[in-house]
Amino acid sequence: MSSEAQLGRVVRVDRGEVDVLVEEGELRVMSGSQRAQAETAPVTGDWVVVAPDDEVGFYVALVLPRRTAMVRRDPAEQVSDQVLVANIDRVAVVHGLDQAANDARIERFLVLAIDSGAEPMIVLNKQDLGEVSDEYGWLETVAPVFTTSAEDGTGIDELRNAIGYGETLVFIGPSGVGKSTLVNAIFGEQVAETSEVRSRDRRGRHTTTTRELIELPSGGVVIDTPGIRAIGLWAADIALDEVFADIVALAPACRFRDCTHRQEPNCAVLEAVENGEIQAIRLARYQLLWQELAEQARDIELRKRAPSTSKRNKRRRK
Ligand SMILES: Nc1nc2c(ncn2[C@@H]2O[C@H](COP(=O)(O)OP(=O)(O)O)[C@@H](O)[C@H]2O)c(=O)[nH]1
Ligand SMILES: [Mg+2]
Ligand SMILES: [Zn+2]
Structure with missing residues (x-):
């Protein structure tokens, strides 16, 4: 165990503790406690300096400035923001083709994506269950569109290739559209927890409770997020005008x-x-x-x- 401060990246946030990927592997680190010395609460994707402590093991000493960040309006507090994920290069808004087109929802997610400072992408997943009709035509005017099936592998190579060496892509979208399954398909094996779909209404269950960052063999990184239900926008005027x-x-x-x-x-x-x-x-x-x-x-x-x-x-x- 290293006795010195080290640099790492947050892969998961979990009630006052974070898992940080450092050179030798993953460390569980105190963050929300009185031991934490960082000014900022770390989120998945953050680069942090982790320091050892006799009592708690490790604590977050510093959160490095964020290059990009996905920010929403804090659902709990009316007038404050909440960072969801940091240091991302691409944000892929996922829609499930087994459901009716939902322009309003996609637009809202796209504003969030563009506002982060990362490159937006759209993933129309579950192509095995639905057609890409003309209704989706307008999406291409806003961001590159990928059509995939995480089930049969359609479009997965293209999606994987879109994540350059050292780049970080995050999947966002409602629960059940296949974000975790896409992460697994891109990685090539089961790394993200997926949910079984209830057969009657095809709505996925909410299983991903913590955000997860996964390193790809190619040198890229994918981040899975739980289905975000309430996405209030936060000071995203410029992104709104882009969408x-x-x-x-x-x-x-x-x-x-x-x-x-x-x-x-x-x-x-x-x-x-x-x-x-x-x-x-x-x-x-x-x-x-x-x-x-x-x-x-x-x-x-x-x-x-x-x-x-x-x-x-x-x-x-x-
Ligand atoms: N048929 C089909 N099912 C899929 C596809 N992608 C995901 N699913 C299923 O949809 C359900 C929800 O997927 P999950 O990855 O947990 O969704 P998430 O909530 O967005 O992470 C699971 O039962 C998956 O097996 C796909 O491309 N085609
Ligand atoms: Mg999931
Ligand atoms: Zn006018």
Whole structure:
């Protein structure tokens, strides 16, 4: 056992403890306790400095600055953010083709993905159970689309090849779409825990409770995440505009600079809706997300101005 501080990468976070991959293998390290000296709570994907301690074994002494990070609105606290995973190069939004297309959900995940600073990707999995219909056509305008079946191996090589040497890819998406199965298929053997699908409604059960980082033989890294149910966006305005680039591109032609594309005269976006160039429902979804972020920005501003009475320690998270 090394008696010196060492550099490692967090592979799992688990109630005040983290598993850290160091040169010689995996270490269980205290993080949430009073022993922790890091300013930041570590998340999966973080590079950390681990130091030995007589009593607790090891503790996180430092979390290195994050190159990229996937951040959502903290579901517990109304006006704060929560980092889900750090130092990622690619974020693959997974959809299961056994289910109906869900544009709103994919859009929301894509905003989260792009906002992280990583390259977004879309994985249409369970190709053995469903068709890639025209409904999915728009996805290619936002990010590269991979069609896979983790079951029969379709598209797995392409997906694996998309993860360059030293790169980290994280799978995100709801429970049951096949994220863990994809990790296993890419790795080549069972490393991530998958769930059996209930046969009646084909909805996967929630089994992945901790995020997991897995090193590939190729020198890449994949991270599995549990199905994220509540994904509130956090200050993701720029990413939002990327996902809705078709609408944003028209806005300069609106008569008013601050046009909300709702009822203003000479609105280029509303005209495009009339012409059928843009779906009304897509515009509505853009406006909803836009409103969510605007309200949040206002809440953050209010919180800043309010006297800090009973502020909880935001750093300490499970
Ligand atoms: N038919 C089919 N089933 C799949 C595919 N990928 C995953 N599954 C199944 O879907 C269920 C949920 O998969 P899992 O990887 O646990 O989903 P996760 O919640 O996104 O991690 C499991 O029963 C898998 O065997 C696929 O491409 N085709
Ligand atoms: Mg899973
Ligand atoms: Zn307009």
